[in-house]
Amino acid sequence: MGLTDITIGIDIGGTNTAIGFIDFNGKLLMSDSIPTLGNEDIEKFIMRLHSKIISILDQFHNQYNLAGIGVAAPNANYFTGLIETPANLSWRNINFVELMKYYFKVPTVIINDADAAAIGEYMYGQAKGIKNFIEITLGTGLGCGIFVDGNILLGKDGLAGEFGHAIVEPYGRQCNCGRKGCLETYVSAGGLRRTVYNLLSYYIEFSNLRDIPFNQLTSEIIYQHALKGDSICLRAFDYTGQVLGKSLANISLCFSPEAIILFGGLANSDDLLLKPTIHHFEKSLLNIFQNKIRILKSSLQDGKAAVLGAGSLILKEIPSSKSGLVNKNYEIE
């Protein structure tokens, strides 16, 4: 039996790092993960990653030939290969691509995690056929990948799309980027939690969340209690949608996109978040944009979009992969 060429897509999140094995037709063959442990030394992290990947390849009796690796990470830079001062990891200005090539000996590219999710969405998800769209990833923070005329927007130095750090509230909530009032301090899993605590401080009404310490509170818990009608939780989703909707209205008039796609844990709260977001989005939009821009929930599974996007991206740099994905008219400039 001949070897099957594959790529690996890796998505480094604040908590977990997802790993996907992808064939040259873009099919996800299997996936796994390791904890990220963002305070750990970077080389230790790569060694753990290496062990995990080697052990999986071994399980399949080496029937797969690893042709390349695409990595998605926060504040990753496609042009330099660096991970630059990611807000939720302790690594600083690491040349991740160089390190990966040293350990894996295969072509490797890195891209911002939200950009990878946007590429995944464009190739496999809601954004198929949509050349101008904005992907918003709602996880620990808020990421943003932007497609302009069918290409991912990287900007001069590969750092475009840091919309999560747009200041939406001057003198607002403290952000781990060192500034105040960034969008992601309101709109993200962490932001939702902060909103709940703020609402608990402001209102006197009953809430089951008054029994849960801040550090144990998750967006999943808030979601579950919102479904049960907890008014603090409902208010929290409404407020989150309000901040998100208004911010998306501001970014939309810069880009004039066809769609905005919400991805990640918080996006799975469906109407709880989508409804207030769309309401405040339309209400805040300049008239010429009203009722033109769709806000959609991603159709990709959590932890898959960025893995697929990153895994697809590296195919572009492997000459032998000329069939498959590269035919799908996807280009990165």
Add this chain to the structure above:
Amino acid sequence: MGLTDITIGIDIGGTNTAIGFIDFNGKLLMSDSIPTLGNEDIEKFIMRLHSKIISILDQFHNQYNLAGIGVAAPNANYFTGLIETPANLSWRNINFVELMKYYFKVPTVIINDADAAAIGEYMYGQAKGIKNFIEITLGTGLGCGIFVDGNILLGKDGLAGEFGHAIVEPYGRQCNCGRKGCLETYVSAGGLRRTVYNLLSYYIEFSNLRDIPFNQLTSEIIYQHALKGDSICLRAFDYTGQVLGKSLANISLCFSPEAIILFGGLANSDDLLLKPTIHHFEKSLLNIFQNKIRILKSSLQDGKAAVLGAGSLILKEIPSSKSGLVNKNYEIE
């Protein structure tokens, strides 16, 4: 003597409409203008424009062959040819390109005035060789033309770059778009005037501007008094730069541009505006962007940038103009 092929670039402003005659090498041969009279019927406007252009061509004993017209106008749409509900003109959803073709019988394109200025800047000005930049035009309102990888960003429906209507102050100043707190109500000639009046209401200090009625106040008067040390005028420029700098910091992290270029009347106030703008821009930027993005004053003359940009744009649609500008690696998608 043979006929010389030319294009005409037209820039429809809130007050005046600039007209430029441009040869196929992009050289501005001559320029003129007519008052816009934005409350006038659109056909009357086009007839006045037509008379003016014909009379100029006549003066030159018809040595010029008019090959095409490029028009820059507020809220103009390259894809549809429409001028859609411009905030500072009474025309509503006019198919301007169709009307122009009817009167002039030559190929005609239309584009947003700030996009035209950005194209002019890219071909003739500060942005030569800069593929990712943002052009901010400061006139009656605030316009924005954005270059991404060497192309003007139009977005899904040609309306990208309406950054002047980003809401920067919730419940802020009333805007003639019907909403409140838009950037251009603070940062524009009109915004500066409103800021002066606000400061006159807040402070008790002496100012020569206390003797000037609102309707007679211009940004030029404010500039002149600022030069003479009028503290209200100095504060007004400082505040304008503060709002602009903070807003540019927010848009920059979406686009990661190499430069931001300020164009138009207010930009000519040089350091009075540039200094506070740059100060608050750098102070507000996410760390990874600091000291990377230049804020520059346009090197193009007022009333020339958009005329040149629009006049160059139409060359793309004239097959016989294959030499000249189209070689300069400028493409519109």
